[in-house]
Amino acid sequence: MIKLAKPTLSTATVYADCISSTKNPKKKARMAACAPLIIQAEQELDTKVTKGLVYTIAHETLVNGNVSVDELKYVYTGQMVDHANGRVHYDKLILSAPFDLCPLCAHRDVTTLDHYLPKAKYPRLSVVPINLIPACKDCNTGKLMDYPKTPDEETLHPYYDDIDADRWLKMRVLQTNPISVEFYVSRPAGWSDLLFKRVEGHFKSFGLKKLYATQAGRELVGIKKQLIGIYGKRQKQAAVKKFLLDMARSKADVHLNIWQVVFYNGLAEDNWFCNGNFQLIG
Ligand SMILES: [Zn+2]
Known part of the structure; x- marks a missing residue:
């Protein structure tokens, strides 16, 4: 995961701009009346995230007694993504990831916005900027855990969690024929149980073990x-x-915990590998 700067966009402005394209005056007034509840939902997420409390945020099927989930979902799909009035905010959020690197997998390109909490269950967070994370398509659609049901299931949030300076992603070489490698989460000193479990949950939810192992397998063949x-x-x-360490250093400028850095450091630290056994690369 990669830390991103928390958006400074105002929820009130984003919501007002999105619903400004609503044509029916009665509907528009009904939607506008939800604004304070949407700001309240933003504050609740802001207070609870990273503390293992996100699972306590209630699911909703109706907002303010008269606005449906589908209507609030449309504020995102029809009025933020597809209408110029809201699109300006969508574009601003999507551009906030350095190098266009998806902060959730730290590998693929950003192509969309991911709802940290799904709009189908948390309709008030449909267009709240802190709930919208630039992401790749696979992270957006493929995550295992849609929303947390326990404190440990709270996946990392790039606007809030900051573990970029810790070396938490590690890799070991497996002495198989052909050689294979395995990525895992290593707990740095100072991490709470909750943070460690959340990072492990994030790793699992986004399928990062398999993603990195597949990429590393290709890279191994390329350097044999x-x-x-x-x-x-x-x-x-x-x-x-020395070659492997130089490769790791050259990638570390992008980010310390991207798989490429961990991969080259992991190979350099493995004496069995460096002592000629790289010939077992398939
Ligand atoms: Zn991703």
Whole structure:
């Protein structure tokens, strides 16, 4: 996960701009009357997120007694995504991810906005900026946990959680033939039980173990010949390590916990791998 700056967009402005394209005056007034409840929902999420309390936010089927879930979902799909009045805010949020890198998987490109809490269950959060995270399509549609049912199921929130300076993503080389690698969450000193479980939940929910292992498998095949050349007939293990560490350093400028950095560091730290066993790369 990658930390993003919390949006400074005002919920009141975003909601008002979105519903401004509503044609029917009666409906428009009904929608406008929800504004204070939408701001209240934003405040509740802001207070509860990262504390393991998100699961206590109630699901709703009707807002203010007369606005349906579908009507509030449409404020997002029809009036924020598809209408210029709301689209300006959508575009601003989507552009907030550095390098266009999806903050949830830290691998694929941002192509959409992901509702941290789904609008079908939390309709008041349908266009609330802190509930809208720039994301890739796969993270948006493929996550296992749609919403948290327990404190531990609260996935990481890029606007709030900041674990970028910790080396929490690790990789081990498996001495298989052909060689394979495994990514896992390693608990740094100072993390609470809740944070550790939330990071593990995030890792699982977004299928990151498989995603990174697949990417790493391709990368291994791509560097095999290079490693054989560097190792040479004189079995220069130190040169192999140096190459791998240089590769890790060159990627670390993007981010410390992207799989590529962890992959090259993990290979460099593995003596078995560096001592010629990279020839077992499939
Ligand atoms: Zn993603």
